[in-house]
Amino acid sequence: MSDDHVYLSLAEGHEDGDARWAFGTGFEDPLYGVSTAVPEDVDPADLAACCLALGDDALVTAQRLAEWTTRAPELEEEVALANIGLDLLGQARLLYARCGQVDGTGRGEDAYAYFRDADDFRSVRLAELPNGDFAFSMARLLVLSAWRLAHFERLAASRDPVLAAVAAKGVKELTYHRQYAAEWVVRLGDGTAESHRRMQAGLDRVMPYVGELFAAYDAAEAVLAVLRQVGEAATLSLPAVPEAAAGSGREGEHTEHLAVLLADLQSVARAHPEATW
Amino acid sequence: MSALQTGSTTAADGTPPDLARRFDDTIARDQRIEPRDWMPEGYRRTLIRQVAQHAHSEIIGMQPEGEWITRAPSLRRKAILFAKVQDEAGHGLYLYSAAETLGADRADLTERLIEGRQKYSSIFNYPTVSFADVGVIGWFVDGAAICNQVPLCRSSYGPYARAMVRICKEESFHQRQGYELLMTMMRGTDAQREMVQDAVNRWWWPSLMMFGPPDDSSPNSAQSMAWKIKRHSNDELRRRFVDMTVPQAEKLGVTLPDPELRWNEELGRHDFGTPDWDELMRVIKGDGPCNAERIERRRTAHEEGAWVREAAAAHAAKQADRKKNGAVA
Numbered sequence: 001m002s003d004d005h006v007y008l009s010l011a012e013g014h015e016d017g018d019a020r021w022a023f024g025t026g027f028e029d030p031l032y033g034v035s036t037a038v039p040e041d042v043d044p045a046d047l048a049a050c051c052l053a054l055g056d057d058a059l060v061t062a063q064r065l066a067e068w069t070t071r072a073p074e075l076e077e078e079v080a081l082a083n084i085g086l087d088l089l090g091q092a093r094l095l096y097a098r099c100g101q102v103d104g105t106g107r108g109e110d111a112y113a114y115f116r117d118a119d120d121f122r123s124v125r126l127a128e129l130p131n132g133d134f135a136f137s138m139a140r141l142l143v144l145s146a147w148r149l150a151h152f153e154r155l156a157a158s159r160d161p162v163l164a165a166v167a168a169k170g171v172k173e174l175t176y177h178r179q180y181a182a183e184w185v186v187r188l189g190d191g192t193a194e195s196h197r198r199m200q201a202g203l204d205r206v207m208p209y210v211g212e213l214f215a216a217y218d219a220a221e222a223v224l225a226v227l228r229q230v231g232e233a234a235t236l237s238l239p240a241v242p243e244a245a246a247g248s249g250r251e252g253e254h255t256e257h258l259a260v261l262l263a264d265l266q267s268v269a270r271a272h273p274e275a276t277w
Numbered sequence: 278m279s280a281l282q283t284g285s286t287t288a289a290d291g292t293p294p295d296l297a298r299r300f301d302d303t304i305a306r307d308q309r310i311e312p313r314d315w316m317p318e319g320y321r322r323t324l325i326r327q328v329a330q331h332a333h334s335e336i337i338g339m340q341p342e343g344e345w346i347t348r349a350p351s352l353r354r355k356a357i358l359f360a361k362v363q364d365e366a367g368h369g370l371y372l373y374s375a376a377e378t379l380g381a382d383r384a385d386l387t388e389r390l391i392e393g394r395q396k397y398s399s400i401f402n403y404p405t406v407s408f409a410d411v412g413v414i415g416w417f418v419d420g421a422a423i424c425n426q427v428p429l430c431r432s433s434y435g436p437y438a439r440a441m442v443r444i445c446k447e448e449s450f451h452q453r454q455g456y457e458l459l460m461t462m463m464r465g466t467d468a469q470r471e472m473v474q475d476a477v478n479r480w481w482w483p484s485l486m487m488f489g490p491p492d493d494s495s496p497n498s499a500q501s502m503a504w505k506i507k508r509h510s511n512d513e514l515r516r517r518f519v520d521m522t523v524p525q526a527e528k529l530g531v532t533l534p535d536p537e538l539r540w541n542e543e544l545g546r547h548d549f550g551t552p553d554w555d556e557l558m559r560v561i562k563g564d565g566p567c568n569a570e571r572i573e574r575r576r577t578a579h580e581e582g583a584w585v586r587e588a589a590a591a592h593a594a595k596q597a598d599r600k601k602n603g604a605v606a
Contacts, residue, residue: 059352066346066355069362070339070574073582075370078339082363086356093352110351134585190595191588198584268350268408276465277351277408277458 030094030169034161038102042160048103049122051163052112053216053250054151055095056123059113060258061144062088063265064131073134080180084141087173094166101162114269118259119252124216126209128249128258135188135195135202142181143206143213146226149174150219182230189234200236207239212248214241292317304505309435312378320504323497324434325381326395327506332372333390333397337571339365341405342414350408357454358411364447371440378436391576399557400487402565403479409462409472410480415455416525417477417484419448424518425488428508456525463530470530477526478534485549486557488515494554519547 038044065085072078096109105111127144131137152174155167188199214220224241231238249258269277296315303310310316343362349355373383389395400418405411426445432438462469489495489511501507509517519538526533537550559565 063347066359069343069346069359071578071581073578073585075336075366075373077582077585078366079363079370082359082366086359086363089352089356089359093356096352113352114350134582187592188585188588191592192584194584195588195591264347268348272350272466272468274466275350275469276461277354 028169030165031162034165036101036162039159039161044102044104047160047163048099050155051095051099051102053122054148055092055099055112056121057127057144057148058088058092058095060121060123060127060261061141062086062092063261064127064137067131068137077134084173084177084180087170087177091166091170091173095163098160098162098166110269114266118254118262121249121254121258121262122252123249123254123258124209124212125249125255125258126206126212128255128261129205129209130257132202132205133198134184135198136205137202138181138184138188139199139202139206141177142185142230143210143223143227145174145177145181146223147213147217147219149178150222151217154217178226182226185230185236186234189231189236196235199234203231203236204239208242210241211243212250215248216250304433307431307433307505309438310433311435319500320506321379323501323504324437324506325376325379327501328372328376328379328437329381329386329389330396330398332369332376332386333395334401335365335369335372336390337397337401337575338418339369340571340574341401341403341567342411344405345408345411348408349411354408354411354458357458361415361451361454364451368440368444368447371444372437375434375436375440379434387579391572391579393563393572396561398487399560399565400483401571402560402568403483404567406479407472407476409459409469409476412455412458412462412473413476413480415451415453416459417480417522418487419452419455420522421484421487421518423448423452424514424521428514431505431508433505456529459529459531473529474531477531481534482552482556483560485515485518485552486554486560488512488518490554490557516546519549523547 038047062085065081065088068081069078072081092113093109096107096112099112100107100109124144126140129136129140149171152167152170156164156171158164158167185199185203188195190196191199210223213223220241224238227238292315297317300310300314300316300320303314310320339362342358346355346359346362349358373386376386377383386395390397400421405414423445426441426448429441430438430445432441459473462473492498492510492512495511498507498510502510523533523538523540535550537548539548540546541548560568563569
């Protein structure tokens, strides 16, 4: 290898001749060749609402995962949590883009993320709760990814070809997210006395918010089956799912935490509304 | 195996001369030393120190930019930045693994970092005050890292050299992303252009300091050059960085904050001013603007994660026991 010129030497030994893309080549575009026309038997308003809710869940969850960056218990977890956050961020972008195509506004992804207030968000309240400890974060990730996976498996057969393609790509990602969270719930539940106590507490804190997910898409059977299986391996007791409490993020009714999360997320974009990034 | 054991006992006088000769020959022929090869204790110690400092720099280096992931002003920039900071965690992992091939232990190296017994790059002790800093860090800091690290792809120690090949490619990608952010901002509003120039003003001198003290006061350089752990002097790499960056600054439309910076026709390179070496020494000794906060964040994450790591170890032990008992039954 020659190091006479630092940039030229970076390209050496790279057969494809494009060292810039180093380890970032070969990504598939999930929407390649997919028609963006809304099929006649699909109600655009329903489609937009579905994309918006799923996009908001993904963005808010990705934001919470990003908050773990530099704070994770181990470097492997830094990498894994960022992977999951990046997957969800990618899902949010595709879903917002679809929403903008079908809701009649022609808005782009950033308009949805940066220029709506908390009461316009349709994400579930479980996603917006602060991270808490690693046990709570893993319990939440397990529930959110188990529900989302069940929903995406169904949506992969959606009559809307764009949503179907986004969901089909997401299924592979969510299968990993659920697996990652399940493994940690088992390790922590069946680890030390302290981790068991924390994991049980994390699961107990998550359960009151689970009903809200089922109101939007009833995957109760699939999600509870996952929780029973994981809970057993983790030696945890599974609290009952309470009837959904009054108020729902899907209706724009959020905890006080979402506005704080959005104030941070939107701060730079709103300080420079004329700027391009 | 006996070679490895000999190497790990410091008894320099007890070293069989043929092992020492083979090591010297390997270095002279520009070939690689591998983990099981005999190596002098000083070579091993120097490498562990260098690789560990490099790993620590990647991990601490996640913080200044990581601050901006949640606030990135577009979803595209958020994804780019999130992925970049993730890459840095990955680089830290490769490098700690490379250090482990020399007999170091990751947990021990982490302790040394959070107790302040091992250093990391001084550049990460400066604050990131606007989103333009994300672009300028990519352009300057990753650019300087590339200048420093591309020659290390030929380091005499195999695992380090191989880790550097991959790391350099990713750093190069990051540098272009940073520069592309700045190009976009320079085409934006006046406020954005001011943010970029302000970030350039703040990061230029600390970036030049990344190459270390001037050659005449760099205590470890000569031996490292002889061992081919290090391939170019600090001043040489610094000049290379300046020569590369000046035309990029012109294209971008920003001014580098150095009144002495000019092209020297005779030498075919740029003349430039002298960084404030007293500042570098203060920052290295722990008195930079963010030293305490960087270490504190790392310490907190490590301590607050202890129960998670203990649980994972306990669970793995239980699983191993069950497997053993299951096999017996």
